[in-house]
Amino acid sequence: MSTQSTQPKPVQKESSGGAFYAGRGVTKTPMISHAKGIFFWDTDGKRYLDGSSGAVAANIGHGNERVRDAMIEQAKRFSYVVRTAFTSEATETLSRMIAELAGPGFDQTFLVSGGSEAIESTLKLARQYAVVTGQPKRSKVLARMPGYHGSTLGAAAVTGDPDRDQMFGPIMRVMPKIPAPLSYRIPDGYDVHSYADHCADELERQILAEGEDTVLAFIMEPVGGVATGALVAPNSYYSKVRKICDRYGVLLIFDEVMCGAGRTGTFLAAHHWPDALPDLVACAKGLSAGYTPLGAMIAPNRIVDKVVESGGFLHGHTYSGNPLSSAIGVAVLSELVNQNLMENAQRMGVILRQKLNALKDRSTTIGDVRGIGLLNAVEIVEDKATKAIFPAARQASYRVSEIARDLGLHIYSRRAASGKFGEWFMAAPPLIITEPEIGLFMELLTETFRIFESEI
Numbered sequence: 001m002s003t004q005s006t007q008p009k010p011v012q013k014e015s016s017g018g019a020f021y022a023g024r025g026v027t028k029t030p031m032i033s034h035a036k037g038i039f040f041w042d043t044d045g046k047r048y049l050d051g052s053s054g055a056v057a058a059n060i061g062h063g064n065e066r067v068r069d070a071m072i073e074q075a076k077r078f079s080y081v082v083r084t085a086f087t088s089e090a091t092e093t094l095s096r097m098i099a100e101l102a103g104p105g106f107d108q109t110f111l112v113s114g115g116s117e118a119i120e121s122t123l124k125l126a127r128q129y130a131v132v133t134g135q136p137k138r139s140k141v142l143a144r145m146p147g148y149h150g151s152t153l154g155a156a157a158v159t160g161d162p163d164r165d166q167m168f169g170p171i172m173r174v175m176p177k178i179p180a181p182l183s184y185r186i187p188d189g190y191d192v193h194s195y196a197d198h199c200a201d202e203l204e205r206q207i208l209a210e211g212e213d214t215v216l217a218f219i220m221e222p223v224g225g226v227a228t229g230a231l232v233a234p235n236s237y238y239s240k241v242r243k244i245c246d247r248y249g250v251l252l253i254f255d256e257v258m259c260g261a262g263r264t265g266t267f268l269a270a271h272h273w274p275d276a277l278p279d280l281v282a283c284a285k286g287l288s289a290g291y292t293p294l295g296a297m298i299a300p301n302r303i304v305d306k307v308v309e310s311g312g313f314l315h316g317h318t319y320s321g322n323p324l325s326s327a328i329g330v331a332v333l334s335e336l337v338n339q340n341l342m343e344n345a346q347r348m349g350v351i352l353r354q355k356l357n358a359l360k361d362r363s364t365t366i367g368d369v370r371g372i373g374l375l376n377a378v379e380i381v382e383d384k385a386t387k388a389i390f391p392a393a394r395q396a397s398y399r400v401s402e403i404a405r406d407l408g409l410h411i412y413s414r415r416a417a418s419g420k421f422g423e424w425f426m427a428a429p430p431l432i433i434t435e436p437e438i439g440l441f442m443e444l445l446t447e448t449f450r451i452f453e454s455e456i
Helices: 065-077 089-102 115-132 153-157 162-171 192-210 235-248 301-309 323-338 341-362 396-407 435-455
Strands: 032-036 039-042 047-050 108-112 140-145 177-179 215-220 251-256 280-283 295-299 366-372 375-380 412-415 423-427
Touching: 047 435, 065 323, 089 108, 089 295, 089 323, 108 115, 108 323, 115 153, 115 215, 115 251, 115 280, 115 295, 115 301, 140 192, 153 162, 177 192, 192 215, 192 235, 215 235, 235 251, 323 341, 341 366, 341 375, 341 435, 366 423, 375 396, 396 412, 396 423, 396 435
Parallel strands: 140 177, 140 215, 215 251, 251 280
Antiparallel strands: 032 039, 039 047, 108 295, 280 295, 366 375, 375 423, 412 423
16 A cells, blocks of 8 residues: 555745745746935846836935935934933934924924834824823824724734734724725715715714713824725815814824925925824825835824823833934935925926826727825726726726836826725836936836727
8 A cells, every 4th residue: 555645735935035025926026226316227238218107105205315325314323312311413304393393383293113103103102192181081083094003913903904904803902993084986966065065964973972081092194095096085174173183182083104304395285185184194205205114103192191191191112213223214305305306296296297188088998187296096897987996806906016116117006995996007207307217207107008908
């Protein structure tokens, strides 16, 4: 009798060299050699135009020599001290710069290593503030469906994504959601303005349903990221939300991880709605423009002082206020201001949207173009008349990004909540982009859609 096992042998997969890729099963991606401006090159010499600033992060472009020099100079001096025992000139300078750019009502900055940490910081500061001011029952953070606020459990709890709730709900406390004021997929019986008004009313109804003395905060992206594809609500929505939060003592938190740091043409997207400024802001991505992991919570004295007086903020990270990252952040924000990149984002954003809309008019599969400044999204549909999405098996937005990459254009795609809310890619090049470079972007994108539409 044979003693050989009848169990099937495991399939041997090609090694990825030890790197763990959390994506759509992608096993091979180009190896990047170097980058400069809005372009990067792989080790085969192929050039790519960075049409989405990586993951909408590389705001000042690649290979900036002033940022490099600041990085080297700080590294020569020292790279790390623990925040609770020491500070540094770079950390203090960056904190002041962020607060000054954020403007009146934003007095202090808590530096962290990225967007999820910044969101966690706002939630914890809000909670501690409520407790030390005699409001211990306030613990619920309302958020929008759809929405995205990060991948740590606290941030995921306020993220509006049914797939993530199903996966991670058993190990976190999923927070209540209200509808986001979508501008393209609007329910029957509404227009853009009436639906936005309805969504604001839903915030008030949810506060009352939860018990107004139990609601701590409402968190939202003032300009949407990948979960809503650069969603911008009517102006009235923001002021109405601000008034509702004030009425019930609810803190308003803006998630500006993607839309902050000049991306929309102002330092904070909140600056587009000065009568609806939030209480707390989380910012990241563009603060360091991809040169180092960096994020920040921006807060007012009236909140921070109460927490400090109570004994201090019960929160922190090993790399909070890291001197090397801070020095890089100072250099990045100096470029943002000195090179007038926020103004450029305004001007180039108008030109880009005009060209994207012209492409939409010629395309059979572009349903919508939306955004502000250089934070824009292009929504892909199977049927423009009905706004029907492609079947999941086609993975349309990802196929578009693959074709674009083959042509030498990087775009960042997302199929939100398995397509329940649509799919799109972010048209968000670095803020240094010029009008001729937008022309090249559009040439590559036009060819991308010619190929994509010929396939279907």
